[in-house]
Amino acid sequence: KNQVEQSPQSLIILEGKNCTLQCNYTVSPFSNLRWYKQDTGRGPVSLTIMTFSENTKSNGRYTATLDADTKQSSLHITASQLSDSASYICVVSSFNAGNMLTFGGGTRLMVKP
Amino acid sequence: GAVVSQHPSRVICKSGTSVKIECRSLDFQATTMFWYRQFPKQSLMLMATSNEGSKATYEQGVEKDKFLINHASLTLSTLTVTSAHPEDSSFYICSARGTGSNSPLHFGNGTRLTVT
Numbered sequence: 001k002n003q004v005e006q007s008p009q010s011l012i013i014l015e016g017k018n019c020t021l022q023c024n025y026t027v028s029p030f031s032n033l034r035w036y037k038q039d040t041g042r043g044p045v046s047l048t049i050m051t052f053s054e055n056t057k058s059n060g061r062y063t064a065t066l067d068a069d070t071k072q073s074s075l076h077i078t079a080s081q082l083s084d085s086a087s088y089i090c091v092v093s094s095f096n097a098g099n100m101l102t103f104g105g106g107t108r109l110m111v112k113p
Numbered sequence: 114g115a116v117v118s119q120h121p122s123r124v125i126c127k128s129g130t131s132v133k134i135e136c137r138s139l140d141f142q143a144t145t146m147f148w149y150r151q152f153p154k155q156s157l158m159l160m161a162t163s164n165e166g167s168k169a170t171y172e173q174g175v176e177k178d179k180f181l182i183n184h185a186s187l188t189l190s191t192l193t194v195t196s197a198h199p200e201d202s203s204f205y206i207c208s209a210r211g212t213g214s215n216s217p218l219h220f221g222n223g224t225r226l227t228v229t
Contacts, residue, residue: 043208
């Protein structure tokens, strides 16, 4: 069964600090992995998309890594800002069933001043 | 800028009425659109996958007669919640994807439905 597990479920950090969010998946055959940021009451916004051959991809202060061997991904946020407070969702796409998507449960990040 | 427009952003309706939510792709042709439901502090739950010109594929446990999905064109999909009940109150989000397995998946901004 395709699954995507994210940890931690929630996280509180102080402004300016770094943090790393984890995503482990069992989706097969793997197509790509996406990280989304979802502000409260809004739709998710794409941060990064990574394919099998990509190990690291950055988008400003966000850096995603992918280890396709261990089926793990991380999202590292550098120098956090108050506006980083949101839910971060990991979504893995499979080549099967018309590129089926499997969603992680998300990590709720709160950045405090 | 937003590439998927979802409308309305908020709607309040009375029990027993029907509500239609629209999802439009603004600058690309969306061969596939997805509809999700999200409860507070939870992740997105896929309700159905909609392919243009064909019937939607519903996830297990989602009543197709209650949540009517129409994907009549490559830029528009609609979700109609029929005979709404208070327990249908939720946040509904659509997403759209163009052709290609690595095509970006763009999300709408969601619709907050409150059934009184």
